[in-house]
Amino acid sequence: MFIEPGFSNSRRGWIEVICGSMFSGKSEELIRRLKRSLIAHQKVEIFKPASDQRYDDEKIVSHDKNAISSRAVDQASDILRLAWGVDVVGIDEAQFFDSELPKVCEELAIKGARVIIAGLDKDYLGQPFGSMPKLLCQADYLTKLHAICVQCGSLATHSYRLQEGDEQFMLGAKGEYEPRCRHCFHAGMQDSKLSKIDVAGELKLKQ
Numbered sequence: 001m002f003i004e005p006g007f008s009n010s011r012r013g014w015i016e017v018i019c020g021s022m023f024s025g026k027s028e029e030l031i032r033r034l035k036r037s038l039i040a041h042q043k044v045e046i047f048k049p050a051s052d053q054r055y056d057d058e059k060i061v062s063h064d065k066n067a068i069s070s071r072a073v074d075q076a077s078d079i080l081r082l083a084w085g086v087d088v089v090g091i092d093e094a095q096f097f098d099s100e101l102p103k104v105c106e107e108l109a110i111k112g113a114r115v116i117i118a119g120l121d122k123d124y125l126g127q128p129f130g131s132m133p134k135l136l137c138q139a140d141y142l143t144k145l146h147a148i149c150v151q152c153g154s155l156a157t158h159s160y161r162l163q164e165g166d167e168q169f170m171l172g173a174k175g176e177y178e179p180r181c182r183h184c185f186h187a188g189m190q191d192s193k194l195s196k197i198d199v200a201g202e203l204k205l206k207q
């Protein structure tokens, strides 16, 4: 479990990133950290991308229905405007935000905020997702969570898409994706139409 660093009154901010595959418990971990801050009467603002409307417009809802109120925003720059002066800024589904997000998080941390980001590190092809690679690099504290592979029971680091489609942003809950380990993910990709990802990360269709 992530143990927060020592708090002080110096108001020096930092960035925490929680990443992993689908069903690895990212949102639950984000909610756990944020709820503790709310209990301590810290000023907390929570954001998610407006494009993610799977469950609820105003709440971060994880797969087990644990919920916390949040704001849906269209652009990363909206966060900077709305979170000015708060103690703790939570950001869920960070992979869906635009490329300004790393800059926004850096600025908030410089201004003294504790910034906690949750997001998928890999897309359905196993490639880096959105701004997550930059955010992982920026993070002062990084937590990589694992799901359990539904095929073999090993630790899962990949989100395997069960339906075909080439949209990176296709959203999914249980049934559309399943967590898989590296071995079972690549075995599945070999069997599907999306048969091969070369070392440069380019998708090649089976001939």
Ligand code: ZN
Pocket: 149, 150, 151, 152, 153, 154, 180, 181, 182, 183, 184, 185
């Ligand atoms: Zn497996």
